[in-house]
Amino acid sequence: MADKIIRVNMETKEITVKDLDERFTHLGGRGLTSQIVYEEVRPTCNPLGEENKLIFSPGLLTGTMAPSSGRLSIGGKSPLTKGIKEANAGGIAGQKMANLGIRAIVLEGLPLEADLHVLIVNDEGIKLQASPELKGKGCYETTDILRQQYGEKAAVCCIGPAGEMLMTNAGIATSDAEGNASRFAARGGLGAVMGSKGLKAVVIETSKKRSTEIHDEENFKKAAKKLTTMLQNHPVTGEGLTKYGTNILMNIINEAGGLPTKNFAKGRFEHANAIGGETLAEIAEQRGGSATHRCMPGCVIGCSNEYPLPSGKTISPIEYETAWAFGAHCEISSLDDIGELNWLANDLGLDTIEAGGTLGVLMEAGVIPWGDGKKALEALAEVGKGSPLGRIIGQGSVFAGQAFGVTKIAAVKGQHMPAYDPRSIKGIGVTYATTPMGADHTAGYCITANILKVGGVVDPLKREGQVDLSRNLQIASTLIDSTGFCLFIAFAILDNEDAMPTIVELLNTRFGWNLSVEDALMLGQRTLKVERDFNIQAGFTKEHDRLPDFMMKEKLAPHDIHFDIGAEELDAFYNF
Amino acid sequence: MADKIIRVNMETKEITVKDLDERFTHLGGRGLTSQIVYEEVRPTCNPLGEENKLIFSPGLLTGTMAPSSGRLSIGGKSPLTKGIKEANAGGIAGQKMANLGIRAIVLEGLPLEADLHVLIVNDEGIKLQASPELKGKGCYETTDILRQQYGEKAAVCCIGPAGEMLMTNAGIATSDAEGNASRFAARGGLGAVMGSKGLKAVVIETSKKRSTEIHDEENFKKAAKKLTTMLQNHPVTGEGLTKYGTNILMNIINEAGGLPTKNFAKGRFEHANAIGGETLAEIAEQRGGSATHRCMPGCVIGCSNEYPLPSGKTISPIEYETAWAFGAHCEISSLDDIGELNWLANDLGLDTIEAGGTLGVLMEAGVIPWGDGKKALEALAEVGKGSPLGRIIGQGSVFAGQAFGVTKIAAVKGQHMPAYDPRSIKGIGVTYATTPMGADHTAGYCITANILKVGGVVDPLKREGQVDLSRNLQIASTLIDSTGFCLFIAFAILDNEDAMPTIVELLNTRFGWNLSVEDALMLGQRTLKVERDFNIQAGFTKEHDRLPDFMMKEKLAPHDIHFDIGAEELDAFYNF
Incomplete structure (x- = not known):
């Protein structure tokens, strides 16, 4: 059965459920949110106006037994950066959406008069519930109220007062397995976009009828187990992070x-x-x-x-x-x-x-x-x-x-x-400057080779190799953000040549595809280019791919160093 | 004697006086402030940082007996628009600067620690006076204090608390002949640039030694008289504006x-x-x-x-x-x-x-x-x-x-x-959208032909002819802003074919030049292109040459009309 794409018009309150368009077949998570924004949102529109859309999409492997794969992407045009935005979070909402066979929920339009609704998604379908009583409530209380109403196992994505007040630093909270509303698709003000649409929360109930479909269960399980072992054997994901977080x-x-x-x-x-x-x-x-x-x-x-x-x-x-x-x-x-x-x-x-x-x-x-x-x-x-x-x-x-x-x-x-x-860890400065998302470490986490000596070694104090490192990581990260994997899976990929083929094996056995590793990376690359192109159409130029002036002028102790990767080098980032 | 250009370094407090560079010969007012910004200010710099400059320049005819010609231009990179900015004002400061033979004062750099100074300009020279006692004072009181100190006839340009607090809507006040601090180089936040440089005021004393030099006094006077008569005979400048303002x-x-x-x-x-x-x-x-x-x-x-x-x-x-x-x-x-x-x-x-x-x-x-x-x-x-x-x-x-x-x-x-x-006076919408200054009626005052039937007739409710009208007016206005003339001189120009040659005659007889009308208009055109180019280098694109979305969507009563001049037409503005 094909995955569904659900569109909710917040002006008319009309809800439509359709099979996923064929051209979206290989897209999920960030890949899908960015593609829909690119195709359907006018780049120069007001991010808090009726032309913006807010898209929730679980990653391609979210809701499966693949390890650390439960992330939910949320995308739209950012009121903070005025460019394209994807923010993803853990919690349980993505998994429950995937279980229900939902590839994306697309919120469209604006209510004609200020109102506040909750969107409820379950086996029976999807509906909007007027919820004026939730006005002004914090994310914790909102989640508690909705879990009392829809059951302890229901997933809640919600905004707090900041989102309702259209603040450009408003994020979207998602609840974890214990019902704690503390996982966040935080960055870039997507909570304000949700607030502009008069949506306080999305509740996703647990499906009693179905689970995420797997095309080839046996080989999927094998691949999942293999990846789990890799993660458990890596010093960062199997030791450092598991001990101290x-x-x-x-x-x-x-x-x-x-x-x-x-x-x-x-x-x-x-x-x-x-x-x-x-x-x-x-x-x-x-x-x-x-x-x-x-x-x-x-x-x-x-x-x-x-x-x-x-x-x-x-x-x-x-x-x-x-x-x-x-x-x-x-x-x-x-x-x-x-x-x-x-x-x-x-x-x-x-x-x-x-x-x-x-x-x-x-x-x-x-x-x-x-x-x-x-x-x-x-x-x-x-x-x-x-x-x-x-x-x-x-x-x-x-x-x-x-x-x-x-x-x-x-x-x-x-x-x-x-x-x-970025002055003393220069690779991350390249990522901050060049990612279409605005300063964001997760877009290309160069801390790997710069500091943790994972996936090679690059001197953090030097310019050499940083642009290439960031480019490779940004492309891979865009793919990872589309799969629903936690970004930390990258540690295994970088130090284990079997990891990437295993991830592609997971995608192929889940969907019955026949992708090569190159095909998969090409998906990441395409998404990154789409995001970049959206920003260009929104009025961004290479002058926006720069760090703030003071980092080129004020040296940072203790290394007494400034950021010295110049405009020309940064502009060479987009050579693909 | 060549006009002078004075540079004041607000970091070192060093002041240099030099003869005007030869390439600036034909530039004054907006033409000169924009040229200096273009040549010397990095377009992407922080407008409140040490790389921005603030330039005061009287128009080419300011300080002469040419009618309504006393305006002072102030320019820099705008903290409000983030693009190039010139704002000009009446009052007496421009005339006194011109009398002293000063073509421009250029403020450079930033004080290393917060301080507050007044710049005093007179026959003896130019000096900075520490003036912590003026901190936080309003423009009226500041001007009163400085006029008590430097004489009732001294001209004062100053900022109020808004400029000191680096607010992006801070302008620069200049005093009129009665000492009223109510003429403003208001738009675009140049008061914040002045505040960032720790300059509270510029005081320009009356020269006891010299007046503005005129190359050919007799013919200058004739031309001035001719232009005066034209202004007095025009229904707008000789009647409407003189009666009710x-x-x-x-x-x-x-x-x-x-x-x-x-x-x-x-x-x-x-x-x-x-x-x-x-x-x-x-x-x-x-x-x-x-x-x-x-x-x-x-x-x-x-x-x-x-x-x-x-x-x-x-x-x-x-x-x-x-x-x-x-x-x-x-x-x-x-x-x-x-x-x-x-x-x-x-x-x-x-x-x-x-x-x-x-x-x-x-x-x-x-x-x-x-x-x-x-x-x-x-x-x-x-x-x-x-x-x-x-x-x-x-x-x-x-x-x-x-x-x-x-x-x-x-x-x-x-x-x-x-x-x-701009929905019911479409010509002004073209000016708002395309001028490098941000929404500014004075950049190309299409109210002329749209409403006042001056310089021809263009239907304000229709698109036809509006881009051409705005282009012609913007080029002419850029020239006018460089001469020191009040913009209202345009009424005479538009309805009197003798007016433009008379203005050029004033320039030629003042300086001993031999410009044609075409040469003069070319100066305006060049300045406009320089301003546009600065903005492009600062990261502006054609997407910034647009009116806000709501004007294309919400119709305006009573004509029930929206703004319908499209992107392509607006982009055709810069065809020169």
């Missing part, structure tokens, strides 16, 4: 001198260890939490965590980038403060990287004292009130910088940089 | 159905007459003010006004665009309220068009009730306090719209449209 990076990146501290003033934070993965694990375990946690069922890495406050309230997951954004970037050295900021940002429905980035800008402006977690929390709480200060914070770092006259903002295409300084 | 347009544009009302919801305002020029004249005269006023000595039009409140406080000039922005756009129907808003915006150092545009957006968002002048005044006062709301308002309409989730913003290239709706 993503936040193991805090001390590693700090040691490398690439931990942006005090709004990118230096590359090392003296209290890095106090907010790093080892400390987090120790405290979490003391308090009855856990240093590891699966963001989605079927994950063999489990790189997340459960971090409770002394009161018992769980405020996790505190991923590395979140710990950095609210921590080193703001010189906040208390994990409990970071956790509270994280919980509040999640509840408001904000991207934590951008939110932390923005608080750092407010510190640079003198609005909040450096390192003051309590004051940062008070400021962040303004977002929920919709006060003028809250409305500034909810729009992200570039906006807040303009409001308060701060010109040093570490952003590309309007999106704030994550937890890796 | 610019605000005579309120009823005319309202009648034409092109008066943008309630944030561009309709083209007529029921209370237009209450805020129009005829009413203004009546009240002004009742209260001992005047319906006419010269913004600069030597003007034969005198289209400004002196409007006192019942208390006697003069809050003028209330130009047409200001009366529209705070009036029809916000549905405010009291001239006194409009006057108070105008005075406050001037004192804060804000562009009134953008400030009114922004207040209308806050009304659209429900933050201020429609038509509530008192509440609008309270909101505008927040700018001076630097509160979060004030910081939103000070950044202009696009910014405020994003903050409050309003997507209907009448702006091009980030700059708010002035008082003419």
Whole structure:
């Protein structure tokens, strides 16, 4: 039975269910969201207007037994970057959509008058439920209410007050297996697009009738097992990440001198260890939490965590980038403060990287004292009130910088940089500059060869080889984002020549295809080109593929180094 | 004696005076500011960073007896549009600069630590004076203090708190002959550039030694007299504008159905007459003010006004665009309220068009009730306090719209449209879309043939002929902006074939040149191309030469018409 594509018109409330168009056959996750945006959204349209669309699509292997493959992509035109955007998250929504045979849900149009609905998807079909009672509610409460209504096993994707208020840093929360609304398709303001469409949440109930179809179950299982073994045997995915989670990076990146501290003033934070993965694990375990946690069922890495406050309230997951954004970037050295900021940002429905980035800008402006977690929390709480200060914070770092006259903002295409300084880890700078997504580490995670010595070794302080590294990773990552695999699968791919053929084997046995590894990579490459082309049509030029000026001028301690990969080298990225 | 170019380095405080470079010989005003920006400012630089420059340049005829020729151009890269910017103003500063033989003052670099200086220019030379005592002071008080210090006849150009706080809607005030700090190089945020450079004011004292040099005084005087007669004989510049000032347009544009009302919801305002020029004249005269006023000595039009409140406080000039922005756009129907808003915006150092545009957006968002002048005044006062709301308002309409989730913003290239709706006056829409300056009526004032039947007749409701009209006007206006003439000289040019040769005769006799009319127009054309090219290098594409989507979709009453000049036609603008 062909997968379905569901279109929901938020103006007329009309819902149509159709078989997936043949030309979308090989597309899922990011590949499909970007293709639909490219074909159907006018590049120069207002991202919060009736011409934008919001697309939910599970990856091609999401909902199967392939390890760590449950991710859900959400795409549209970004109100933050004004370019194309895909953000993906773990949780259980993608798997349940795939079980129901849904390849994509496409939200179209705008309500003529402000309203608020929940979209409910189950075996019986799909319907819109007017839900004015959810107005203004946080992501945690919204998810709790909907799980009470539709069952504990139902998956919930929702927005918080930030999305309802059309803030350009609003993300979309998805619930995990325990019902915790803390997995986020966070970046680029897609929560505001959902808010503009008057949609508070999507609820996906568990199918009682069907599961994800597999064309050749026996060989699929074999391939899945093979990949699982590879992941378990790799030092990063089988050891480092499984023991301390993503936040193991805090001390590693700090040691490398690439931990942006005090709004990118230096590359090392003296209290890095106090907010790093080892400390987090120790405290979490003391308090009855856990240093590891699966963001989605079927994950063999489990790189997340459960971090409770002394009161018992769980405020996790505190991923590395979140710990950095609210921590080193703001010189906040208390994990409990970071956790509270994280919980509040999640509840408001904000991207934590951008939110932390923005608080750092407010510190640079003198609005909040450096390192003051309590004051940062008070400021962040303004977002929920919709006060003028809250409305500034909810729009992200570039906006807040303009409001308060701060010109040093570490952003590309309007999106704030994550937890890796491109001056001392140059490969990631190439990714920040060239990806169509705006500064995004996941688009081409050059930390691999630059820092972790995975997939080869590239000197992080040198220009040589960085553009090629980023290009290869960006193409592979685009494919990975289309499969539903967690990006961390890349570690296995980079160090194991059997991994990529195994992934392609999974795709072929799932669908009855006959793709080669080259075919599969070509899918990634095509998606990347489509995204780039959308941005060009939206008015982007090569001048937008640049890091902020200060990184070429202000040297970063301790390596006393600036970013020196020039315009010509960056422009050579798109040679395919 | 060659004219001088003065460069002031705000980092080192070094000042250099040099003879004007030979290649700048034929350039003054906008022609010179744009050329220097083009040659010396990196197009992608941060407008508030050390690479931007701020250039003051009187027009080529400024400081002479040519009628209505005293304008001063100020240029740089705009923090509002992110493109090239020239804004010009009347007042007396340009004339005094020209008298001193100064063709341009170029401010370069940024202070290493925040400081505040005044630049003093007189017969003895030019110097920087540390002036921390002026911090935070409004434009009116700043000008009063500096006139007490440097004499009543000194010209003052200054910024208010908005410029000091680097707000992207900050303009630069210049004083008139009476010392009123109410003439503005307002648009595009150049006040923030001045603020970034730590310069509060430029004081230009009256030369006791010299006056503007004229190569052939006798023939210059003849030509000046000829042009004066033409202006006095033209129905617009000799009658309409001299009697009721610019605000005579309120009823005319309202009648034409092109008066943008309630944030561009309709083209007529029921209370237009209450805020129009005829009413203004009546009240002004009742209260001992005047319906006419010269913004600069030597003007034969005198289209400004002196409007006192019942208390006697003069809050003028209330130009047409200001009366529209705070009036029809916000549905405010009291001239006194409009006057108070105008005075406050001037004192804060804000562009009134953008400030009114922004207040209308806050009304659209429900933050201020429609038509509530008192509440609008309270909101505008927040700018001076630097509160979060004030910081939103000070950044202009696009910014405020994003903050409050309003997507209907009448702006091009980030700059708010002035008082003419492009749906029912289509020629002005071509100018808004295509000028490198962002939505700006003065760049190519198509109201001439569209509404006033000057220089021919073009149907304002039709597409035909509008692109050609705008192109011709934009080229001529660029030249006019380079001469120091008031734009209203164009009325005489358009209806009198002798006018353009007379202007060229003025240039030739002033400098001993031998330009033809074609040569002169070529200067305008070249400047326009240079500006366009700067923007392209800054990352602008043809997609930026567009009006906001809603104007293609929402029809405007009473003509029930939308903007229908398509992309292809707009892109044909730059065919030269």
